[in-house]
Amino acid sequence: MTHVESGINPVGPEAMIPDIYKQNQHDEDVSRHGCFDRLRRDVAALDGRMATARLPLGVESLDSALAGGLALGRVHMLCGRPGHDGALTGFAVALLRRILAQTDEAAPIVWCPAAAAGGSGMLYAAGLAALGLDPGRLLIVDSPSPGVRLAALEDILRTEGLAAVIVEYDRVSQSSDYWMRLARRAQLAAEASGVTGLLLGWPVAASGFDSLWHIAPACAASPSETQSQHTPRHAPWHLCWQVELRHARGGRPWESRLSWNAHANRLCELPRATAADAPLDAPAMLPFARPGRNGPRLQLRELRPSKVAARGTAGQLAG
Amino acid sequence: MQRVIIHAWFPHLAAERVRRAARHAASDMVADLPSGAPLVLTSACHGADLVDSVCRLAARHGLRPGMRLADARALRPDLVSRDSDMAADAADLLHLARWARRYCPLTAPAPATTDGTGAAVAHDGNGLWLDIAGAAHLKGGIRALLAEMARSLRAAGLTVRLAVAPTCGAAWALARYAPAAQRHACARMESPGPRQLAGLLAGLPLAALRLDGTVCTAMAAAGLRRVGDILGMPRAPLASRFGSVVTAQLDAALGHVNESFTPIAPPRPLLSLRNFAEPVLAPEDIRAVIEQLADETAAILQQTGLATRRLQLGWQRVDGAVLARDLHLSRPSRDAAGFRRLLADAGESISPEFGLERMWMEAHDCSPQAPVTPQFNAGISASESRASLIDRLVARLGHGAVLHMKARDCWQPEAAQYMAYPDMEKSGFTDAMNAAPHCLTAAPRPIRLLAHPHRLAVVALLPDHPPAQFVWQRQTHRIVRASGPERIAPQWWTAAGGTRTRDYFRLQDEQGACFWVYREGLPERGEDPGWFLHGFFA
Numbered sequence: 001m002t003h004v005e006s007g008i009n010p011v012g013p014e015a016m017i018p019d020i021y022k023q024n025q026h027d028e029d030v031s032r033h034g035c036f037d038r039l040r041r042d043v044a045a046l047d048g049r050m051a052t053a054r055l056p057l058g059v060e061s062l063d064s065a066l067a068g069g070l071a072l073g074r075v076h077m078l079c080g081r082p083g084h085d086g087a088l089t090g091f092a093v094a095l096l097r098r099i100l101a102q103t104d105e106a107a108p109i110v111w112c113p114a115a116a117a118g119g120s121g122m123l124y125a126a127g128l129a130a131l132g133l134d135p136g137r138l139l140i141v142d143s144p145s146p147g148v149r150l151a152a153l154e155d156i157l158r159t160e161g162l163a164a165v166i167v168e169y170d171r172v173s174q175s176s177d178y179w180m181r182l183a184r185r186a187q188l189a190a191e192a193s194g195v196t197g198l199l200l201g202w203p204v205a206a207s208g209f210d211s212l213w214h215i216a217p218a219c220a221a222s223p224s225e226t227q228s229q230h231t232p233r234h235a236p237w238h239l240c241w242q243v244e245l246r247h248a249r250g251g252r253p254w255e256s257r258l259s260w261n262a263h264a265n266r267l268c269e270l271p272r273a274t275a276a277d278a279p280l281d282a283p284a285m286l287p288f289a290r291p292g293r294n295g296p297r298l299q300l301r302e303l304r305p306s307k308v309a310a311r312g313t314a315g316q317l318a319g
Numbered sequence: 320m321q322r323v324i325i326h327a328w329f330p331h332l333a334a335e336r337v338r339r340a341a342r343h344a345a346s347d348m349v350a351d352l353p354s355g356a357p358l359v360l361t362s363a364c365h366g367a368d369l370v371d372s373v374c375r376l377a378a379r380h381g382l383r384p385g386m387r388l389a390d391a392r393a394l395r396p397d398l399v400s401r402d403s404d405m406a407a408d409a410a411d412l413l414h415l416a417r418w419a420r421r422y423c424p425l426t427a428p429a430p431a432t433t434d435g436t437g438a439a440v441a442h443d444g445n446g447l448w449l450d451i452a453g454a455a456h457l458k459g460g461i462r463a464l465l466a467e468m469a470r471s472l473r474a475a476g477l478t479v480r481l482a483v484a485p486t487c488g489a490a491w492a493l494a495r496y497a498p499a500a501q502r503h504a505c506a507r508m509e510s511p512g513p514r515q516l517a518g519l520l521a522g523l524p525l526a527a528l529r530l531d532g533t534v535c536t537a538m539a540a541a542g543l544r545r546v547g548d549i550l551g552m553p554r555a556p557l558a559s560r561f562g563s564v565v566t567a568q569l570d571a572a573l574g575h576v577n578e579s580f581t582p583i584a585p586p587r588p589l590l591s592l593r594n595f596a597e598p599v600l601a602p603e604d605i606r607a608v609i610e611q612l613a614d615e616t617a618a619i620l621q622q623t624g625l626a627t628r629r630l631q632l633g634w635q636r637v638d639g640a641v642l643a644r645d646l647h648l649s650r651p652s653r654d655a656a657g658f659r660r661l662l663a664d665a666g667e668s669i670s671p672e673f674g675l676e677r678m679w680m681e682a683h684d685c686s687p688q689a690p691v692t693p694q695f696n697a698g699i700s701a702s703e704s705r706a707s708l709i710d711r712l713v714a715r716l717g718h719g720a721v722l723h724m725k726a727r728d729c730w731q732p733e734a735a736q737y738m739a740y741p742d743m744e745k746s747g748f749t750d751a752m753n754a755a756p757h758c759l760t761a762a763p764r765p766i767r768l769l770a771h772p773h774r775l776a777v778v779a780l781l782p783d784h785p786p787a788q789f790v791w792q793r794q795t796h797r798i799v800r801a802s803g804p805e806r807i808a809p810q811w812w813t814a815a816g817g818t819r820t821r822d823y824f825r826l827q828d829e830q831g832a833c834f835w836v837y838r839e840g841l842p843e844r845g846e847d848p849g850w851f852l853h854g855f856f857a
Contacts, residue, residue: 083792085855086833086857108705110708120855121767121770121855122770123724124768127763127768127857136723139709140722141712141720141721141722155711159705162705218830219799219829241831
């Protein structure tokens with residue numbers, strides 16, 4: 001995966017030409033996934049929908065799942081369950097730091113946070129500064145209504161000279177049609193200006209965004225370690241999240257624990273928790289005791305738009 | 320119609336400006352301008368420092384404009400001297416002339432006349448002309464107008480002497496040389512003619528005829544000191560001996576010769592207005608009018624070289640209701656296309672009800688801006704595009720919707736941050752971070768802070784252990800890791816009574832979510848502690 005190391009990879013048609021047979025000569029190095037990535041990107045380039053800059057996140061398996069990295073100039077959706085706002089914001093800041101490392105020094109970031117009176121609280125500048133994000137670069141768009149914030153998203157995304165746009169929709173309830181239309185318009189606006197957009201909020205039945213993530217907090221130490229021995233009092237607090245890539249355009253789903261070193265601005269994958277690590281005495285009263293496999297996945301399948309609804313949307317868009 | 324000229328004389332205009340500036344400036348300026356010492360303003364002339372202007376105190380001590388600074392120092396060793404600034408004097412006078420347009424449309428500054436070398440003529444001073452003929456009744460007559468003018472000028476901290484006369488020369492003379500009783504004498508007379516003016520001026524010194532110092536000296540040598548001395552004299556010998564200027568000024572003062580002044584040009588209002596013959600109702604008509612107004616306002620700004628930071632769109636309905644909408648701009652602008660864009664949805668927000676009678680657009684908070692020639696093929700720069708984004712968002716979401724985070728040097732977490740109107744030039748937060756590093760970076764801070772701390776039901780060991788578990792949003796969070804406490808005491812000098820000390824803990828539950836929780840009240844003081852959730856870590 002040599003293409004991952006070299007900064008942003010402009011993937012144009014000419015970059016797509018290298019044939020797979022050459023790759024096949026040293027099959028040992030190339031994983032099966034890598035080969036499929038190449039094929040997928042070739043096909044995508046022939047479609048003409050992937051002439052986009054990609055930002056490798058520095059985690060090999062994740063970058064391959066994202067078909068080379070996070071697509072810049074697109075809109076991504078990051079979801080987290082209510083109560084996990086800290087983790088969600090933290091992961092958004094981690095992505096933002098990766099994006100900022102590649103963009104103009106002085107470009108501001110537009111952040112439309114959820115209403116301060118809501119349950120997720122307001123952005124706190126000192127905490128952002130501790131994660132290496134200069135709060136002075138943030139342009140806060142303060143509007144209590146998530147609908148208004150989402151309506152302004154397209155206008156903001158169309159503006160050139162921004163580093164990134166982050167919009168929090170805290171508890172908006174909209175039809176899948178609405179999300180489909182919003183995603184389409186936002187994607188077109190972002191492609192025109194090259195500004196990357198992130199949407200943060202609760203899990204919703206949305207589709208059409210470039211990638212869809214589910215973020216949950218995670219312990220840096222594996223659960224069995226936490227259970228068995230007490231963490232030393234002055235041990236550093238590692239930032240760690242359970243990151244699930246549900247969908248990525250041109251990529252494939254992916255899930256793991258990611259830890260982020262804010263000083264070095266480096267993401268790294270933690271070893272996967274095994275079934276033996278599951279806490280033995282998980283309280284039965286919690287609806288979703290462990291984020292991941294069972295609960296949210298089932299929930300989302302219920303929320304997914306039906307075939308009929310999707311067809312209706314396509315008809316409306318065409319109309 | 321007879322003219323009515325008011326001359327306002329500001330004998331200490333320059334010195335009062337220096338004192339005013341010193342009062343408003345930093346304290347070091349005040350330190351070297353003691354209010355008890357006489358102040359004189361000087362300029363160099365023929366190798367000597369001449370006094371141009373004196374303050375009221377200095378005038379009372381016998382210091383006069385035209386003296387040498389050395390002589391003045393001999394009289395008052397404690398005096399303070401400053402360089403005079405003619406340009407600032409002229410600017411002040413122009414400002415006053417504009418201000419005086421509230422009384423009449425014809426006003427003009429009468430600056431200190433200078434002799435050949437550029438030094439102010441000694442007896443001269445700064446004055447203001449007003450031609451109030453036909454305008455005095457608006458203020459209830461000449462005397463009421465004079466009284467109001469004097470009152471407001473004195474309230475502004477200016478020493479002023481006002482005189483009224485039918486001619487410029489007489490008003491000038493009366494303002495400077497006449498006693499207070501005579502200065503307003505013409506206001507009491509019914510159309511004063513040359514004879515009445517001669518009676519008023521007769522007792523004044525010859526310098527009151529705006530004569531040069533050398534002419535005055537020559538006439539004094541011939542025994543002529545008062546205006547009355549030359550009133551009855553034959554004119555031809557007077558002119559041949561002292562110059563025709565003497566008779567010319569006398570004729571001007573008495574009204575035999577018409578003398579006038581050039582009034583300042585009225586400032587053009589930054590307003591475009593549409594009065595409609597019939598009430599306008601249709602939304603597309605309103606939109607078209609708004610676009611015309613935007614173009615017109617931009618054109619006016621272009622002509623005057625100004626740029627505005629606030630546009631006000633006003634409308635009046637047929638029922639008489641006057642409504643307005645403000646548009647705040649992030650930077651001064653006079654871009655017609657930008658105005659149109661910002662006002663694109665303003666038409667929808669106007670509810671005409673039974674129709675609009677008039678609409679107008681006014682530019683406020685204007686500042687001069689050099690005209691910029693648009694370059695060929697030049698795209699919009701990134702900073703322009705950002706600024707226009709702010710404008711669009713503010714126009715859409717309201718003033719105060721787009722903000723910057725600013726830091727404050729304060730240990731109280733909720734007070735350490737505030738929001739301010741964005742200033743794209745400088746990042747205030749970074750400066751504040753560098754200035755006040757302790758309270759912002761010393762201890763870990765959450766990335767999200769609850770505006771109102773949420774009370775928790777907590778299981779914790781007394782007296783000062785972190786919680787073992789707490790219930791929040793009907794979920795039990797079992798704590799696997801904690802650090803703290805960080806003790807933050809309230810600001811006792813500002814805090815309300817009963818505000819208690821807080822101990823902050825950083826907690827991690829078994830799912831990995833990190834919380835910022837505090838205990839309010841110290842058990843060792845016998846206070847009943849309460850637990851609150853205050854924020855979330857990443």
